[in-house]
Amino acid sequence: MSRLLPLVFAVPLVLAAVGVPLRRSIGSSRALVLAGALWLVGAGGWLLWATRDGGVVVARMGGWPPPVAITLAGDTFASLMLCVSGFVVGATAVFAFARGEDRRPFFHPAALVLTAGVGGAYLTADLFNLFVFVEVGLAASYVLVVSGAGREEARAGVVYVVANLLASTALLAAIALLYGAAGSVNLAQLAGVGSDRGTAAVAGVMVMAALGIKASVVPAHGWLPRSYPLAGPAVTAMLSGLLTKVGVYAAYRVGSVVLGGSSGIRIPLLVVAGATMVIGVLGAVGRNSMREILSFHMVSQIGYLVMALGISGATALSAGVFFMVQYIVVKASLFLVAGAVESLEGTGELGRTPGLARRRPVLSTAFAIAALSLAGVPPLSGFVGKLGLVRAAFDAREYLMGGVAVVVSFLTLASMVKIWNGSFGGRAVRGPRGRQTPARLLVAPGLLTASLSVVLGLGAETLWALAERAGAALADPGAYVRAVSG
Amino acid sequence: MAGALIVGILAGAGTYLLLQRGIVRVILGFVTLGHAVNVLLVLSGGPSRRGAPIAGARGVPADPLPQAFVLTAIVIAFGITAFLLALAFRSASETGDDDPEAA
Numbered sequence: 001m002s003r004l005l006p007l008v009f010a011v012p013l014v015l016a017a018v019g020v021p022l023r024r025s026i027g028s029s030r031a032l033v034l035a036g037a038l039w040l041v042g043a044g045g046w047l048l049w050a051t052r053d054g055g056v057v058v059a060r061m062g063g064w065p066p067p068v069a070i071t072l073a074g075d076t077f078a079s080l081m082l083c084v085s086g087f088v089v090g091a092t093a094v095f096a097f098a099r100g101e102d103r104r105p106f107f108h109p110a111a112l113v114l115t116a117g118v119g120g121a122y123l124t125a126d127l128f129n130l131f132v133f134v135e136v137g138l139a140a141s142y143v144l145v146v147s148g149a150g151r152e153e154a155r156a157g158v159v160y161v162v163a164n165l166l167a168s169t170a171l172l173a174a175i176a177l178l179y180g181a182a183g184s185v186n187l188a189q190l191a192g193v194g195s196d197r198g199t200a201a202v203a204g205v206m207v208m209a210a211l212g213i214k215a216s217v218v219p220a221h222g223w224l225p226r227s228y229p230l231a232g233p234a235v236t237a238m239l240s241g242l243l244t245k246v247g248v249y250a251a252y253r254v255g256s257v258v259l260g261g262s263s264g265i266r267i268p269l270l271v272v273a274g275a276t277m278v279i280g281v282l283g284a285v286g287r288n289s290m291r292e293i294l295s296f297h298m299v300s301q302i303g304y305l306v307m308a309l310g311i312s313g314a315t316a317l318s319a320g321v322f323f324m325v326q327y328i329v330v331k332a333s334l335f336l337v338a339g340a341v342e343s344l345e346g347t348g349e350l351g352r353t354p355g356l357a358r359r360r361p362v363l364s365t366a367f368a369i370a371a372l373s374l375a376g377v378p379p380l381s382g383f384v385g386k387l388g389l390v391r392a393a394f395d396a397r398e399y400l401m402g403g404v405a406v407v408v409s410f411l412t413l414a415s416m417v418k419i420w421n422g423s424f425g426g427r428a429v430r431g432p433r434g435r436q437t438p439a440r441l442l443v444a445p446g447l448l449t450a451s452l453s454v455v456l457g458l459g460a461e462t463l464w465a466l467a468e469r470a471g472a473a474l475a476d477p478g479a480y481v482r483a484v485s486g
Numbered sequence: 487m488a489g490a491l492i493v494g495i496l497a498g499a500g501t502y503l504l505l506q507r508g509i510v511r512v513i514l515g516f517v518t519l520g521h522a523v524n525v526l527l528v529l530s531g532g533p534s535r536r537g538a539p540i541a542g543a544r545g546v547p548a549d550p551l552p553q554a555f556v557l558t559a560i561v562i563a564f565g566i567t568a569f570l571l572a573l574a575f576r577s578a579s580e581t582g583d584d585d586p587e588a589a
Contacts, residue, residue: 128555135562139569146573154577158509161573165516165566166504172559173523179552180530 005059005072008043008082009120009133012036016112029108033093036112040086040119047079054469056483058125066486071186073125073484077321077470080463081122081249084325087452088241088332089115091445095336096234098441099343104147104232111238113140118242122249125484127175127185127207130250131168134214137246138164141239145231156230163223167213174206178258187257188484191477194259204258205265208251215247217306218276221299225283228298229291233339236291240298241332245324248305252320255309256474257481269310270401277303277408284415290338290348290423293415294331297374300408301327304389307405311396318471319388322464326373326381326456333370333449337363340442341423350422357424363443364424369450371420373457375413381456384464489529496522509574513567520563527556 019032050057051074060069074082093111096102117137124130142164146157179185181199193200216224224244228236259265280300284293305327308320340363341356342348357364373380376387386409393402456463473480496518503515531552 128558132558132562135566139562139566142566142569146576151580154573154580157573158577161570162504162512162516165570169516169519169523173526176523176527176530176552176555179527179555185551 002057002059005057005074005123006061008040008047008074008123009116011039012112012116012119015039016109016116019109019112020106023106023108026103030093030097030102033102033108033111034090036115037086037090037093040089040115041083042086043119044079044082044084044086047074047082048076048466050074051076051079054473054479056480058483058486060486066484067184067186067189070129071125071188071484072123073187073480074123075470075473075480076466077249077252077474078122080321080325080466080470081245082119084328085118085122085242085245086115088328088449089238091332091449092234092238092241092336094441095237095339095445096232098445099232099234099339101232101234106143106147110140110143110147113137114144114238114242118246121246125187125480127178127187127190127254131171131175134171134246134250135168137243138168141243144235144238145227148232152230153232156227159223160227160231163220163227164214167210167220170213171207171210174203174210177206178203186484187253188481190258191481192258192260201259201264204254207254208259208265211247211251211254212272212306213247215244215251215302215306216299217272217302218279218299221276221280221302224299225287225292225295228295229289233291233335233342236295237332237335237339240335241328244298244302245328248302248324251306252309252317252474255312256317257477260477266310266312269306270398273303273307273310274401274404275303276300276306277404281408281411281415288350290341290350290419291335293419294334294338297412297415298331300412301331301374303408304386304405307393307401308389311392311398311401312475313392313396314468314472314475315395316389316392316471317474318464318468319385319392321470321474322460322467323382323385323389325463325467326385326453329449329452329456330370330373330382333366333446333453334374336446336449337367337370340446343442344439348423350419353423354426357420358427360439360443362447366443366447366450367424368420370446370453371416372413373450373453375416376409377413379454379457381453381460381463384457384460388464489525493522493526493529496525509570509577513570513574516570517563517567520559520567524556524559524563527552527559 015032015036019029022028057074059072114137117133120133121130124133142161145160181203182190182193194204213220277300280296284296287293305320305324308316338348345353373382376382390402390405500515500519500522503511531549
């Protein structure tokens with residue numbers, strides 16, 4: 001069974017290769033992308049089932065013995081991320097089809113390569129291959145971001161590419177230093193070196209810092225709000241669910257395995273988390289279009305994830321995993337709704353589309369659900385995630401952190417109300433009209449993702465149990481390390 | 487020592503170029519910075535720890551891992567540089583300037 005693990009990212013890569021000669025036929029290209037997304041969901045589900053007893057599925061490339069082989073390892077955390085990433089790729093791809101955004105050159109192969117890179121990054125147990133997979137995903141995302149025609153897109157593309165390339169270069173340098181200090185890039189062999197050797201700890205922290213740029217934590221957050229809102233709406237939704245989260249996911253892994261047990265990174269991580277939450281949410285205040293506001297909130301929510309890593313311990317990490325999984329869904333939903341408003345009304349500027357709630361009740365309902373979930377209102381999934389995080393903070397006597405998290409939630413709610421009042425509320429007046437496209441397919445992805453947030457909120461116990469298993473494995477990576485080292 | 491000096495000079499030059507406005511200089515900065523990291527990767531194998539980069543004086547084989555890393559990194563950097571140059575070309579033909587931030 002475990003030999004099938006490489007297929008998780010190999011299949012989307014093959015589909016991408018098939019998609020290049022087929023790219024003129026829009027129907028088969030779309031089928032390929034949906035197949036890739038479904039494949040990722042299915043692979044995540046299979047892996048979830050295979051690791052239901054808390055085990056780790058391990059594959060060694062080329063059949064080499066443990067320290068030599070490049071190792072892939074799938075545990076509960078990785079399978080959850082595979083499932084939710086596949087779901088987001090599928091939902092955003094359908095939205096791109098409905099908008100016609102997939103008529104941009106190489107959209108379908110790039111989306112598939114992105115899927116493959118993200119899937120590989122979740123599974124690799126080897127830092128150098130993490131770099132390679134992240135780079136594969138990023139290269140595809142560069143194509144997606146800059147393939148729009150306009151001048152604004154070109155400018156946003158340059159910011160996006162330069163920031164991420166710098167982060168990749170820093171990540172590679174950090175991995176080189178870690179290899180120099182510890183003599184390996186295999187996560188199992190790097191287990192605990194952060195607390196044993198000072199040089200390795202410095203290199204490990206550098207790896208975390210480089211991943212932090214990719215995850216857009218303060219003070220390296222500037223690139224995200226300057227580039228995401230200018231990419232195509234479907235592309236923004238797709239990237240929001242995948243790439244910054246890969247950075248956070250890898251930081252969880254490295255923090256848990258390499259730096260596990262070293263208390264020195266706790267305070268810096270918490271400071272960064274608090275600053276990210278506050279600066280992200282305050283940055284949204286002065287913005288005036290839906291996607292710009294949402295991009296700043298993306299920065300803010302990353303702070304919650306870093307907070308869980310900073311508090312560490314099984315409770316906080318479980319809450320972090322739960323929050324990350326549901327947050328990917330919620331954020332994709334918000335961007336999908338914002339994109340649908342832009343397509344249907346021609347603009348996402350606040351105040352230009354009054355009375356949208358009366359004219360498009362379904363779309364507005366989807367926005368309301370996702371926005372309340374982002375702010376953390378019960379009974380939606382965001383509430384469960386934030387409750388877990390705040391409780392973990394108070395349990396660990398990080399009262400300031402818990403307080404900041406609660407206050408930022410209120411500010412998030414205020415910001416969501418601002419969007420509602422600006423774009424959805426008020427009397428129905430005809431706004432500037434966008435293209436007449438079949439509206440149903442444009443609205444469906446946003447509604448589907450928003451309803452998943454309701455399901456994850458009302459039926460939180462299933463996901464919470466899985467997140468607890470993943471969090472416990474992160475807090476004590478012994479089983480993961482033993483499985484990888486063979 | 488010589489290795490550290492090379493990495494330092496390349497990284498310094500690369501950083502300087504990255505901070506320039508024109509996109510072509512930024513690309514050259516990334517190329518230079520990439521070379522700095524490549525040299526760093528080769529050095530991380532450490533002649534002192536695992537013998538010389540080629541089969542050493544005592545016949546100790548070299549550490550193959552950093553060389554594989556560098557090879558991979560060079561290939562990736564090559565692809566990304568080509569992409570960046572295409573982006574710079576498009577940006578220049580749309581704005582008539584190689585400064586992407588110019589209004």
